[in-house]
Amino acid sequence: MENIYKPVKCEVSDVFKESSTIKTVRLTPVEQFSFQAGQFISFTVPGVGEAPFTPSSSPFEKNYIDVTVMKTGRVTGAIHELKKGDITGIRGPYGKPYPLEKFNNKNILLVGGGVGLAPLRALFYALVETLDNYKSIVFCCGAKTPDDFIFKQEVFETWLSEKWLSSRGQVCFRITVDKKDAGWNYGDGVVTKTLDGLPCSPENAIVCGPPIMMKFTTLKLLDVGYKPENIYLSMERKMYCAIGQCRHCLIGDKFVCKDGPVFTYEEIKGQPKIWA
Amino acid sequence: MDTYFINKKEWNKYIGEKSAEIKTYAPYESTEPLLSNGTQFVKTDNNQSSSLFWKTVNPENVDNVVYDRMHPVAPLKIFFFPFKERILPAIGNVEPFIIIGATNCDLLALDTTDKVFINNDYKDPTYGLRREQATIISIDCQKPDEYCFCELWGNRTYPEKNFDLNLTYMEDGFIVEIGSEKGEKIIRGIAKKEKTAENSMKIRESIRKQTKNIVQANNSKYKLCEMGHIRNDIPACMENKIESPGWKSGAFDCVQCGACNASCPTCVCFLLEDFSSRVSFSKTKIWDYCLYQSYAKMASGVSPRSLLWERYANRLLCKYRYMVKNLGIVGCTGCGRCISGCPGKIDKRKILEEVFKENGEYI
Numbered sequence: 087m088e089n090i091y092k093p094v095k096c097e098v099s100d101v102f103k104e105s106s107t108i109k110t111v112r113l114t115p116v117e118q119f120s121f122q123a124g125q126f127i128s129f130t131v132p133g134v135g136e137a138p139f140t141p142s143s144s145p146f147e148k149n150y151i152d153v154t155v156m157k158t159g160r161v162t163g164a165i166h167e168l169k170k171g172d173i174t175g176i177r178g179p180y181g182k183p184y185p186l187e188k189f190n191n192k193n194i195l196l197v198g199g200g201v202g203l204a205p206l207r208a209l210f211y212a213l214v215e216t217l218d219n220y221k222s223i224v225f226c227c228g229a230k231t232p233d234d235f236i237f238k239q240e241v242f243e244t245w246l247s248e249k250w251l252s253s254r255g256q257v258c259f260r261i262t263v264d265k266k267d268a269g270w271n272y273g274d275g276v277v278t279k280t281l282d283g284l285p286c287s288p289e290n291a292i293v294c295g296p297p298i299m300m301k302f303t304t305l306k307l308l309d310v311g312y313k314p315e316n317i318y319l320s321m322e323r324k325m326y327c328a329i330g331q332c333r334h335c336l337i338g339d340k341f342v343c344k345d346g347p348v349f350t351y352e353e354i355k356g357q358p359k360i361w362a
Numbered sequence: 363m364d365t366y367f368i369n370k371k372e373w374n375k376y377i378g379e380k381s382a383e384i385k386t387y388a389p390y391e392s393t394e395p396l397l398s399n400g401t402q403f404v405k406t407d408n409n410q411s412s413s414l415f416w417k418t419v420n421p422e423n424v425d426n427v428v429y430d431r432m433h434p435v436a437p438l439k440i441f442f443f444p445f446k447e448r449i450l451p452a453i454g455n456v457e458p459f460i461i462i463g464a465t466n467c468d469l470l471a472l473d474t475t476d477k478v479f480i481n482n483d484y485k486d487p488t489y490g491l492r493r494e495q496a497t498i499i500s501i502d503c504q505k506p507d508e509y510c511f512c513e514l515w516g517n518r519t520y521p522e523k524n525f526d527l528n529l530t531y532m533e534d535g536f537i538v539e540i541g542s543e544k545g546e547k548i549i550r551g552i553a554k555k556e557k558t559a560e561n562s563m564k565i566r567e568s569i570r571k572q573t574k575n576i577v578q579a580n581n582s583k584y585k586l587c588e589m590g591h592i593r594n595d596i597p598a599c600m601e602n603k604i605e606s607p608g609w610k611s612g613a614f615d616c617v618q619c620g621a622c623n624a625s626c627p628t629c630v631c632f633l634l635e636d637f638s639s640r641v642s643f644s645k646t647k648i649w650d651y652c653l654y655q656s657y658a659k660m661a662s663g664v665s666p667r668s669l670l671w672e673r674y675a676n677r678l679l680c681k682y683r684y685m686v687k688n689l690g691i692v693g694c695t696g697c698g699r700c701i702s703g704c705p706g707k708i709d710k711r712k713i714l715e716e717v718f719k720e721n722g723e724y725i
Contacts, residue, residue, distance in 0.1 A: 090484045091450040091645050132643055135636045137661070157660025170432075175643050249634050289515070297664070299474075326634045326650075329484040333680070334650070334658065335633045339687035344483075352565070358604045358676075359666040 090329060093130045093175025093232045094119050096169050099150060104236040105229075108201050109166055110142060110154045113174065121145055121185035123212040124205065124320075124348050128328045129153055134164040138180075138325045140347065142204035142237075144211030150177070154204035154236065180328045184209055184292065184318065189220055193286035195301050195312075196225045199277050199295025203227055203236050205320055206294050214257070222256040222286050228277030228295070229263050230296040232270045241325075258285065278306045288312040294320040301361040304351055314352035319353070321346050323362075365558040366544075369535040373527045378421040380460065386419040387441070388427040388462035389434040419462065429531040430504045433601060433697055437627035438468035439475055442492045443649075445624075449634075450645035452487035462499040462529075467512050467697035469500055469524040471627030477689045478630045497544050500525040502566075502572055508580045509698030511711060517696050519573040530566045537566050552558070584711045596692055599718050600683040608717035609675035615706035616674055620651030622700035628681070628693040631657075652677050678714070 096113035103109055105176035121127065126140045128166050137159075143152035157166045168174065178225035182183040194213065198206040206225070213223055225245075249323030250261060262273035262281035273280065277299060293303050300319055321342050328343045335342035340349065352362050380386060414434040419427060441461055469534045472493075479489035502520040506512075512519060521528045526545035529536040537558055540546050549555065623629045633651045638644030650657055653673050661664040667673045685693035701709050 087485065089450055089452055091452075091487065095643075129692075130636070130643060133636060133638050136634065136645075162661060315582055322660065323666065324658050327633070328408045330482065331478050331486065331630070332633065332650070333486070334633070335653075336680070336684060336688075339684040341688065359672070362660075362664050362666045 091177065091327075093128070093177045096174050096176055097144060098170055098172040098174060100137075100170060101168060105234050105313075106156060107193060108154060108156045108236050110236075111151050111168055111174075112143075113151045113176065114149065115151065115176065119151065119176065119285075121151075121179035123186070123209040124129070124330075125179035125181050126186035126328075126343075126347055127151070127153070127176045127178035128325075129161075129165070131161060131164040131168070132173065132175065135161045136177075136326070137161040137165075138153070138328055138343070138347075140205035140208065140320065145208060146211065146215055154201060154207075157202040169196070178330065180343055180346070184212075184221075184348055186212065186216070187214075189290055191219070191221055193222045193224070193234070193289040194220055194250070195281075195284065195286065195289075195291040195307075196223065196284060197228075197291060197293045197295070198226070198279070199228045199299040199303075200230065200234055201236065202293075202295030202320065203229075204294075206292065207237060209242075209292065214254050218257070220256070220259075220274075224258055224259040224260065224284060224286055226277055226280040227262070228299070231265050232267055234264055235261075237264060238279065276303050281310060284310065288316075289314045290318070292293045292318040297322075297361045306343075307352055308351075314355060315350050317351040318348050319351060319354070321360070364549075365537055365539045365563070366549060367558050367562055368552060369537050371599045372552065373426050373536060375426075375461070376552050377419065377427070378424040380425060381419040382421055384458055384460055387416050387460065388461040389414040389427055390417045390418050390423070391428055391576070392417065393441070394710070396699055414463075416461075416463075417500040418580050419460075429463065429501050429536070432448040432503050432506050432510065433465040433467055433623070433699075434463070434475050435699075435703075436593075436627055437471065437697070438464050438697065439471065439627050439629075441496060442472075442489050443475055443479065443630065443632075446646060446648045447488065448644065449487045449647045450643060453491075456488070456495045458492040458497070460497045460499065462501075463519075464498055464500045464525070465503045466500070466521045467503075467510070467695040468520055468627045469498070470695040471526050471697075474628040474685065474689060474691050474693055475630055476609060477691060497522070497526050497548070499527045499529060499545075499548075500541075501528065502530040502570060502573065504531065504569060506573060506577050506580070507698065507702065509702040510577055510696065511581050511584075512696035513574055513577040513697055514581055514584070514711070515692065515694065515696045518570075519577060520570050531568060532565055532569070537562055549720060581711070585715055596681045600679060603679065603683075603717055604675065606675070606717045608713055609678070609720075610671045611716060612678075612708055612710075612713035613671035613674035615708050616653065616671065617706050618653045618655070618673075619705060621703040621705065622654050622677070623651035623653060624649060625699035625703045627695060627697060627699075634707060652680070678710070678717075682714075 095116045099114045100112040106230040126138050128136050139153045141151045142154040155165045196206050204298050266274040291307050293310050318339045323342045326332040330341045330344035411567040444672035479486035500521040525541040632647045633650040635646045
């Protein structure tokens with residue numbers, strides 16, 4: 087029987103600096119490894135430890151997996167030190183994916199803040215792969231400052247390019263930073279501001295970002311007519327096993343690792359301290 | 363299942379011989395702590411009653427095994443879910459071993475640990491191996507202490523399942539009940555045995571009744587006693603109890619030592635550490651305690667339970683509500699170790715009473 091804790095070996099094939107605190111590490115697994123948007127992996131730096139992340143690359147990308155990480159603690163610190171050629175490991179995928187089938191023929195609103203754009207990037211790529219299935223996609227991206235805005239080149243040069251948009255008419259972006267600087271040509275103000283006057287009727291909203299941002303975004307979404315069962319939130323808790331045994335990630339009686347990491351607001355609103 | 367009467371001398375002779383072949387553990391009256399599987403339990407000043415510790419049986423000490431008291435200080439889980447263990451790479455093989463003297467409060471807790479580590483989508487690398495290799499010879503509890511409250515939950519003081527053999531100690535021997543094929547094999551190996559006489563079975567009944575009476579008398583001052591029959595309603599009683607004032611009074615004397623976590627037979631929380639060099643994958647599984655500040659604290663410094671009363675509440679909500687929801691089992695068997703081992707002398711029964719009281723309908 088294969089050991090459930092054995093990671094798949096991955097070579098670091100590239101490292102991209104996204105901001106002063108965020109890096110994207112590109113991993114090439116030595117064996118077949120696939121995931122669905124919204125599922126997460128447990129990422130090991132040998133000799134240091136493990137931490138859970140939702141990959142930020144397209145689930146359709148077969149050659150590599152991108153993990154976008156903000157430097158906050160011991161393991162993420164070690165991830166930021168990784169260089170091309172280093173050996174790491176991943177376990178998973180774990181958790182439930184975003185329920186794409188529920189989004190068929192619907193308007194989809196994505197709201198991401200800071201490093202919370204990472205899982206949404208994977209979801210966005212999954213959605214555009216089957217774009218004809220959806221009515222529209224509005225992608226609201228926010229960050230504290232222009233420096234904190236991740237995937238800049240991709241968002242501004244590829245996603246926002248006219249050519250790209252013209253072939254996919256039902257996709258639009260709303261981009262903002264809390265505090266802009268002289269070189270910033272997009273919106274300013276907190277990300278909830280982008281939810282005023284939305285061009286689509288309220289159907290499904292997917293939110294990922296820091297707890298405070300998710301809280302106020304949820305309140306705002308409820309305010310503009312989204313139903314609690316249609317607001318999808320990416321939850322984060324301390325986690326070790328990722329398989330529903332160690333009990334660290336429980337939010338009340340719900341396991342983030344097993345029942346999540348994405349929950350509808352309806353599923354968790356009665357649980358204690360959901361915004362941590 | 364079949365029962366036999368086995369003379370004590372005969373039994374000790376058999377176990378003495380067996381212990382020379384197979385590693386065998388049993389409770390002993392002792393002042394020295396047990397050291398087993400890296401788990402060390404010591405008798406605390408507060409822990410007045412049980413001074414029983416698991417020790418290795420050998421032909422010389424076999425006569426001193428204690429068969430007629432209560433549960434040892436350390437819970438049975440230490441044999442299957444040790445305090446600290448490397449699980450990647452994991453040991454591939456476990457030698458058979460025998461545990462003598464487990465009581466019902468610990469046997470019932472195996473339902474919880476089995477559900478988490480083997481009857482789950484993912485199987486723990488070693489827990490199942492140990493469970494398969496263990497032979498469990500349980501006993502009827504005969505001298506419960508003032509902290510035991512199994513009967514309050516409707517749990518029995520004697521085993522009804524999860525054992526290979528169960529022993530009821532009497533003056534000159536044991537009534538031995540067979541609980542599994544493994545147990546039956548042992549009995550076949552003992553030449554001198556008798557079919558139990560009706561009279562012995564009557565004695566067993568009276569022993570069991572007596573033990574039950576002790577637990578009930580010790581708990582008569584707790585109104586929870588009247589609630590024995592509502593065991594299945596506990597999760598409902600805990601609904602909307604996240605912010606009950608009862609938790610705050612419980613947490614008032616808590617020193618966050620984690621003794622209740624360590625001694626609890628159903629506490630399963632663990633963390634994973636990587637002690638390897640930077641080139642190989644290794645994981646060590648270590649018990650973690652939810653009363654610790656560090657338990658839920660994330661790298662950002664944010665914790666969903668930064669206040670002590672929130673952690674205290676979470677521990678009991680986990681036992682009586684969350685485990686029922688996600689495992690289908692109440693995470694408490696009433697062994698009372700969390701009370702007897704608590705340096706803050708927190709009596710969980712009083713706290714639960716306080717919390718339940720707000721519902722009015724049960725008290």
